[in-house]
Every structure is written in C-alpha cells, then in structure tokens.
Amino acid sequence: MNNLLPLPVLLPMFGAALTLIVGRRPRLQRLISITVLVAVVVVVAGLALTAHREGTQTLWFGAWPGTAGIALVADRLSALMLLVAALVTLGVLVFSGGQDEEEIRQETPVSIFHPTFLLLCSGVSNAFLAGDLFNLFVGFEILLFASYVLLTMGATRPRIRAASIYVVVNLVSSALFLILLATVYSATGTVNLAQLSQRIPGLPDDTQVMLQALMLTIFGLKAAIFPLQAWLPDSYPTAPAPVTAVFAGLLTKVGIYAILRTQTLLFPHRPLTEVLLVLAALSMLVGIFGAIAQSELKRMLSFTLVSHIGYMLLGIALGSVDGLAATIYYTSHHITIQTTLFLVVALVGRVAGSTSLERVSGLVAVSPLLATLFFIPAMNLSGIPPFSGFIGKIGLVQASLEYGGVWGWTLVAVAMLTSLLTLYAIAKAWNRAFWGEPELVTPEQDGDDLVPGKLPPVMVGATIGMIALTVLLTLAAGPLYDYCQQAAIALTDGDYARAVLEGR
Amino acid sequence: MSPNLALSLVAGVLVACGVYLLTERSLSRILMGVIVMGNGVNMLFLVAAGPAGNPSFVGRGNPEDQIDPLPQAMVLTAIVINMAVAAFVMTMAYRSFQLFGHDEVQDDREDARIRALAEKDQVSTTFEEARFQDTGEDMVSE
Numbered sequence: 001m002n003n004l005l006p007l008p009v010l011l012p013m014f015g016a017a018l019t020l021i022v023g024r025r026p027r028l029q030r031l032i033s034i035t036v037l038v039a040v041v042v043v044v045a046g047l048a049l050t051a052h053r054e055g056t057q058t059l060w061f062g063a064w065p066g067t068a069g070i071a072l073v074a075d076r077l078s079a080l081m082l083l084v085a086a087l088v089t090l091g092v093l094v095f096s097g098g099q100d101e102e103e104i105r106q107e108t109p110v111s112i113f114h115p116t117f118l119l120l121c122s123g124v125s126n127a128f129l130a131g132d133l134f135n136l137f138v139g140f141e142i143l144l145f146a147s148y149v150l151l152t153m154g155a156t157r158p159r160i161r162a163a164s165i166y167v168v169v170n171l172v173s174s175a176l177f178l179i180l181l182a183t184v185y186s187a188t189g190t191v192n193l194a195q196l197s198q199r200i201p202g203l204p205d206d207t208q209v210m211l212q213a214l215m216l217t218i219f220g221l222k223a224a225i226f227p228l229q230a231w232l233p234d235s236y237p238t239a240p241a242p243v244t245a246v247f248a249g250l251l252t253k254v255g256i257y258a259i260l261r262t263q264t265l266l267f268p269h270r271p272l273t274e275v276l277l278v279l280a281a282l283s284m285l286v287g288i289f290g291a292i293a294q295s296e297l298k299r300m301l302s303f304t305l306v307s308h309i310g311y312m313l314l315g316i317a318l319g320s321v322d323g324l325a326a327t328i329y330y331t332s333h334h335i336t337i338q339t340t341l342f343l344v345v346a347l348v349g350r351v352a353g354s355t356s357l358e359r360v361s362g363l364v365a366v367s368p369l370l371a372t373l374f375f376i377p378a379m380n381l382s383g384i385p386p387f388s389g390f391i392g393k394i395g396l397v398q399a400s401l402e403y404g405g406v407w408g409w410t411l412v413a414v415a416m417l418t419s420l421l422t423l424y425a426i427a428k429a430w431n432r433a434f435w436g437e438p439e440l441v442t443p444e445q446d447g448d449d450l451v452p453g454k455l456p457p458v459m460v461g462a463t464i465g466m467i468a469l470t471v472l473l474t475l476a477a478g479p480l481y482d483y484c485q486q487a488a489i490a491l492t493d494g495d496y497a498r499a500v501l502e503g504r
Numbered sequence: 505m506s507p508n509l510a511l512s513l514v515a516g517v518l519v520a521c522g523v524y525l526l527t528e529r530s531l532s533r534i535l536m537g538v539i540v541m542g543n544g545v546n547m548l549f550l551v552a553a554g555p556a557g558n559p560s561f562v563g564r565g566n567p568e569d570q571i572d573p574l575p576q577a578m579v580l581t582a583i584v585i586n587m588a589v590a591a592f593v594m595t596m597a598y599r600s601f602q603l604f605g606h607d608e609v610q611d612d613r614e615d616a617r618i619r620a621l622a623e624k625d626q627v628s629t630t631f632e633e634a635r636f637q638d639t640g641e642d643m644v645s646e
Contacts, residue, residue, distance in 0.1 A: 068574070134578055141585050148592055155599050164596060164609045168534055171589060172526065175541050178582055179519075182548035185575060186507065234612045293618055 002050065002057040005072040007043045008082055008125035011036050016118040023111030030097050033114045037090040037121065044086050044125075048079035052483060056490070056499035058131065066504060067192050071131030073500055076487035077328060078128045081257055084332045085128065088249050088339045089121045091466045095343055096242035098458030113153065120146035120246070127254050131500060133184060133191040136258065137177050140222070144170050147251060150243045151235065158238040166235035173221040180214045187211070194500035197265045205271075212272055215262050223255030225313055226283040229306045233290065236305075237298035241346030244298065248305050249339030253331055256312045260327065263316055264491040276317030277407055284310030284418040291425045297345045297355040297433070300425060301338070304381065307418055308334055311396055314411060318399050324488035326395030329481055333380075333388040333473055340377045340466040347373065347463060348433065350453055353441030357429060362438030370455065371434050376467055378430065380474075382423035388473040391481070393419055511551045518544025531597035531607040535590060542586040549575040549582070 015036030019029045051057055056075040063069075074082070096113070123143030130136040148170075152163040185191055187207055188199040200208060217228070224232040232252070236244050263270070287307025294300040312334070315327025345355055351367050352360040364371045380387035393415065400411045473480065490496065522541025525533050557571035558564060597607040604610075 134581075138581065145588065145592070152596065152599075155603075157603050160596065160600050160603060161610050161612075164531060164600065165612075167593065167596065168526070168609065171534075171538050171593075174585070174589075175519075175522075175538070175545055178542075178545040179548060181578060182545065182552045182575070185549075185578075186552035191578075234615065294614075296614065299614060 002047075002059055002074075004043055004047055004050075005057060005059040005074055005129060008040050008047075008086070009072075009122050009129065011040050011043070012118040012122035012125070016115040016122065019114040019118065020112070023115075026111075029111070029114045030093075033093055033118060034090070034097070036118060037086065037093055040121070040125070041083070041086045041090055044079065044082040047074050048076075048083050051076050051079040052486070056495060058500050058502075060504075067190065067195055067501070070135055071192065071194075071500060072129045072135075073131035073193075073496070074129060075490055075496055075499070076483060077257075077260070077491065080328065080332060080483065080487065081128045081253070082125060084335050085121070085124050085250055087469060088335055088466070089117075089124075089246060091462055091469070092242045092246045092249075092339060092343070093117065094465070095245070095346075095459050095462035096240075098456040098460075098462065112149065116146045116149045117246075119143075120150065124250055124254055128257060130193075132193055133181055133196070137174075137181060140177065140254070141174065143251065143254065144174070147247060150247075151239050153240055153243065162235040162238040165231050169221065169231040173218050176214065176218045176221075180211070180218060183214070184211060192500075193261070193265055194497040197268075197494070197497045200266050201269075208267070209271060212263075212267050215266075216259065216272070216276075219255045219258040219262070220279075221255070223252050223259060223309055223313075224306050225279055225309055226286050226306070229283065229287065229309075232306055233294075233299055233302040236302045237296070241342065241349070245339045245342035245346070248302065248342050249335045252305065252309055253312075253335050256309065256316075256327075256331055259313070260316050260324070260331075260491075264319070264324065265496055268492070268494075270317075270319045273317055273319065274407070276313060277411060280310045280313040280317055281411060281414045282310075283307065283313060284414055288418050288421040288425065292421060292428070295357045297348065297357065297429060298342070300357075300429060301341055301345065304422055304425065305338055307422065308338075308381075310418070311393065311415065314415065315396050315399060318403050319492075320399055320402060321485065321488045321492055322395065322402060323399035324491055325481065325484040326392060326399055328484040328487055329388075329395060329477075330392035332480075332484075333392050333470070336466065336470045336473060337377050337381050337389065340463065340470055341374075341381060343459075343463045343466060344370075344374050344377060347455060347459060350459075351440075351455060352433075357432040359441050360433050360439060361436040363434045365438045366440070367455065369460070373460070373463055373467065374434065375430070377470055378426045380470055382426050383419045384423070386474060388470060388477060391474070391477050395481070507551050508555070511547050515544045515547035515551065518547065529608040531593060531600060531609065534609075535593045535597060538593065539586065539590055542582070542589075546579050546582055549579045 015032055018032050022028045022032070047057065051074050056073060059072045061070045120143050123139050123146060126142060127136055127139030130139050148163065148167055151166055152159050181191060184196065187203055188196060190196060190199065200211065221228045236247055239247065284307050287303050287305070287310060291300045291303035291307060294303060312327050312331050315323040315330065347370055348363065349355045351370055352363060354360055380389045383389040383393045397412050397415055400408045400415065519541050522537045522544055525537025525540060528534060528537070553572045553575040558569045560570040560573040600607045
C-alpha cells in the first residue's frame with residue numbers, strides 16, 4: 001500500500017489539462033509543465049528509494065475483492081525506469097523552452113505541444129507502473145496517441161509522410177496487443193501479471209509458445225527489434241527536435257521494459273532463448289550497417305538506436321542475473337545518451353543550418369563549445385572507457401562469456417564488432433561535420449534548412465545538464481550497478497508475484 | 505470452457521479482411537482495415553467472455569448465470585480507442601490529400617536515394633570523396 005504510486009501518472013495528466021486551459025499563454029504553460037515534471041522527479045526518486053529499501057510497492061485500486069481491480073506496482077526496475085524517464089523528459093522540456101518566439105511558430109506552432117508532451121509522460125509512467133497486461137495496453141495507447149500528435153505537429157509534408165508510416169505500424173501492433181489480451185484472458189482467466197506468472201506455466205506448451213511469440217512481436221515492434229525495425233529510421237528524424245529526442249530515448253525503451261518484464265516474469269524457463277539471441281545479433285549488425293551508410297546525422301543516430309536495442313535484447317535473452325543487471329544498467333544509460341545526442345544534433349542544426357554531413361563541415365572552428373558537447377556523449381555511445389556505455393557493454397560481454405559455448409562467443413564477437421562500427425560511424429560523422437574547412441549552409445527556399453545562427457543559452461544549459469546526467473551515470477556506476485544487480489535478482493526469484501499477491 | 509465456434513470464425517474473417525485492407529497504400533483503405541480488424545478483435549473478447557448469460561449487476565439473479573463482466577470492460581475501452589484511432593487516421597488522410605493530392609503512404613526519399621546508390625554499386629556519399637550528384641529526377645516510385 002503506497003499512495004505515491006499513482007502520482008507519476010496523475011500529475012502529468014493534471015498538468016496536461018491545466019496547460020491546455022492556459023493554451024494562449026506560453027510562459028505560464030512552460031512554468032506549469034516544468035513544475036509538474038520537477039514534482040514527478042521528486043516523487044519517483046522517493047519511490048525508487050522506498051522500492052530499494054523496503055521492497056516492491058503495490059497499490060490496488062478500489063475496494064475490489066481479490067484480484068479483480070487494477071494494481072500499480074513499482075519494483076526496483078520500474079522505479080529506476082521511471083526516474084530516468086522523468087529526468088530525461090524534464091531535460092527535454094527545458095530544452096524546448098529555449099526556442100524563441102519565431103521558432104515556436106515554425107517548429108511547435110500550436111498551444112498543444114505542452115499538454116501532449118505531458119500526456120506522453122503520463123503514458124510512459126503508466127506503462128512502467130502497470131501491474132496487469134490491460135493497464136500496460138492502456139499506458140501504451142496513451143503514449144502512442146500523444147506520439148501521433150507530436151509527430152504530426154504542424155502537419156508539414158515530411159511530417160505527414162513520416163507519421164503515416166509510424167501510425168499504421170503502431171495500429172497493427174495495437175490490434176495484435178488486443179488479440180493477445182483476448183487470448184490470454186480466455187486461456188488463463190486473468191490479465192494480472194502476478195497471477196499470470198502462476199497460471200501460464202500450467203498451460204500446454206504450444207499455447208505458451210504462441211503467447212510468448214505474440215508478446216515478443218508486439219513489444220519487439222515498439223522496441224524496433226530486427227526484423228521489425230524498418231519503421232523507426234523513416235519516422236523519427238522529421239519530427240521537431242525535442243520530440244525526436246524524447247521518442248528516441250524513451251519510447252523504444254518502454255518496449256524493452258515490456259519485453260524484460262514479461263519474459264522474466266511469465267516465461268522464466270526461457271524457451272525461445274536461441275531465437276532471441278539471433279534477433280539480438282541481427283539487430284546490432286543491421287542497425288549499425290544502416291548507420292554507416294547514412295549521410296544525415298539524425299538518421300544515422302536513429303540507426304545506431306536500432307543497433308543498440310540489440311545489446312539490451314542480448315541481456316534479456318541470456319536471462320542470467322548478470323545479463324539482466326547489465327541490460328537494466330544499459331537501458332538507463334541508453335535512454336539518457338540517445339536523448340542527449342539528439343539534443344546536441346538539434347544544436348548542430350541551429351549552428352550550421354543543416355544536419356546533413358554532405359553540407360556541413362568545420363564546426364570545431366565555428367563553435368568549439370558545440371564540438372565538446374557532441375564529443376562527450378558520442379564517445380559514451382561508442383563505448384569508450386571510462387564512460388557508462390563501456391561499463392554496460394562490459395557487463396553484457398561478461399554475461400555472454402558466462403553463458404559460454406558457441407552462442408556466447410559469437411555474441412561477444414558481434415557485440416565487439418558493433419561497438420567498433422559504432423565508433424567508426426561516429427568518427428566518420430565527426431570527420432565530416434567538425435573537422436575541415438568551416439562550411440555552413442545557405443538556406444534553400446523550400447528546404448528544411450534553418451538560418452545558421454547562435455546557440456540559445458537555455459538550450460545549451462539543458463544539453464549540459466543532460467550530459468552531466470550521463471557523466472553522473474558513469475561516476476555513480478558502482479552503487480547504480482549494485483541497484484541493477486538487486487533489481488535483476490528480484491526479477492528472477494519470483495519476488496514480483498509474492499509482493500503483488502501478498503494478502504490477496 | 506468451450507469457445508464459441510461461430511464467433512471465432514466471424515472474428516477470423518473480419519481480421520483477415522482487415523489485414524488485406526491494411527496492406528493497401530491508401531490511408532482511407534487502411535482506415536477501413538483498422539475498423540474492420542478492430543471489430544474482429546472485439547469479437548475475440550466476446551469469445552473470451554464465455555457463453556451468454558444474464559447482465560452482471562449485483563443482486564440481479566444468481567451470480568452463476570451472470571456473464572463475466574471483465575472482457576466487456578476491456579471491449580468498451582478497445583471500442584473507445586478504436587474511435588479515436590479512426591478520427592486521427594481520417595484527419596491524417598485528409599491532410600495528406602490537401603498536401604499531396606492523394607492519401608497514399610509514400611516511400612522515404614532518403615531511403616530511396618541510398619538504395620539507388622547501392623544499385624549503381626557506388627559507395628556512400630560520406631565515404632572518401634565520392635559525392636552524390638542529384639540528377640533532379642524523382643527516385644520515389646509513384
């Protein structure tokens with residue numbers, strides 16, 4: 001019983017309503033949104049502390065007898081994800097506040113940016129806290145609808161084109177999710193995750209495999225795992241910069257979280273391990289080869305996102321405590337780093353007028369500050385010691401070695417190769433955009449180009465804050481990794497079901 | 505519980521029609537597909553609810569004869585979400601028609617460009633000094 005649990009969902013929802021009411025006063029909107037998100041950060045930090053010290057927190061809604069009601073559950077994993085998500089959304093919101101009046105008209109023209117953004121946060125929190133599959137579905141729908149609106153913001157040509165792909169893909173995954181819910185309910189008579197973990201092992205093997213494959217397809221589509229990744233690099237880069245940043249950082253990780261939760265809780269014997277290992281390896285390779293071929297920074301980063309999703313899937317597939325702990329750590333690292341990089345690329349666009357590697361060069365001379373801002377998270381992403389990316393990858397490699405055999409060694413090789421190729425892609429981008437003769441874009445009449453300009457201090461401040469967060473993940477790696485280790489142990493020893501069903 | 509065969513068949517046919525329509529390029533056909541498929545999926549919840557029975561109100565008859573209310577609550581949520589989806593896709597199809605004169609989902613230009621380079625067996629533009637020449641012709645298959 002913990003009445004703090006609904007707050008990460010409710011606060012942004014109330015904030016969304018308030019900001020919608022004061023839609024004509026952008027300053028007030030900004031103030032409300034930032035206040036709400038700061039409050040959420042405080043609440044989830046408290047939740048994480050409680051979950052860490054006193055164990056999994058559960059809240060059953062209404063006075064329903066037994067397990068008929070809806071449960072919100074925060075164990076260490078959920079609480080950590082919530083905390084990282086809240087910090088990242090706060091950073092992005094502050095960043096978006098740096099746009100001047102003129103740009104607000106062009107990039108995020110209508111008064112609905114803040115309400116929709118807050119609804120997205122609310123949906124993400126709901127998905128992380130959901131204690132049953134149906135509530136997870138509702139959380140996904142809230143965040144998806146918010147994302148449809150954010151992606152089509154302003155309804156320009158490229159955004160409508162990109163959004164139609166994104167919307168259709170996600171409609172299919174929502175329909176599949178509903179089919180899953182109906183199937184699960186007819187097979188077991190419940191959608192509560194804790195109860196499912198007791199009932200699914202009693203089902204016939206073929207039914208179990210079907211349910212597992214269905215879940216992997218649905219969540220794999222959201223997480224952009226190969227071969228379900230093709231929609232991502234097509235749809236993300238066209239959105240407004242803050243939107244792309246938060247999508248790339250958070251939305252795919254919600255899918256990863258759902259896979260992590262359902263696989264460890266419902267299928268503890270891991271019947272599809274080999275399939276998952278192959279998919280993890282292919283996601284890494286396909287993503288990174290895609291990234292190397294790109295000549296546009298945002299698209300390149302979208303492809304590296306696909307490839308690094310492979311790392312997280314690798315840890316889940318291995319299923320050992322070490323693998324899961326590394327995945328949890330890597331996921332929190334990757335949420336922050338991917339968001340930060342997209343924010344930096346947005347700054348590159350502002351300084352140079354374009355983010356195309358063919359049209360921009362010599363940025364080191366133009367803005368040394370920007371070059372530093374790009375360099376730190378870029379090295380972190382490619383896994384250069386001592387950054388958090390390196391620590392997460394080492395954890396995953398160790399877990400693969402423990403798994404051993406041909407599979408283990410192959411995956412270590414693939415993970416190493418992907419890491420090297422990430423460094424290659426990043427180095428190539430650095431060579432093109434930052435070294436050489438300074439060359440900025442002369443804006444074309446009808447293109448997406450911005451007029452090359454100065455760095456707005458608010459945006460730089462927000463980006464520095466995000467980089468500080470990624471560095472903090474590195475500095476606090478010891479205690480944080482212990483926390484992840486304990487979260488992983490709790491995932492594997494059935495603590496979730498015990499805590500949720502206690503006294504029911 | 506033995507599932508209702510007729511309902512399952514109807515659901516199967518509706519979902520199959522929906523999938524067929526979803527594979528079209530035009531957003532209005534996709535919209536039809538989504539609606540048909542959504543109805544098919546809702547049928548599955550009726551299958552999950554078991555045999556028909558009395559409405560499930562407290563104090564109305566024997567609880568044994570009442571139908572399971574939980575799948576109905578889920579179907580209600582699904583119907584509401586489906587309505588919102590229909591509204592959004594319709595708006596998007598209309599906006600697409602305003603901008604392009606049709607409502608078809610289009611290929612990605614950047615993607616087509618890189619594919620064209622691969623077909624010509626050329627290296628990526630960011631590789632060494634090879635530079636891509638924009639011929640001005642549209643690579644997107646219409």
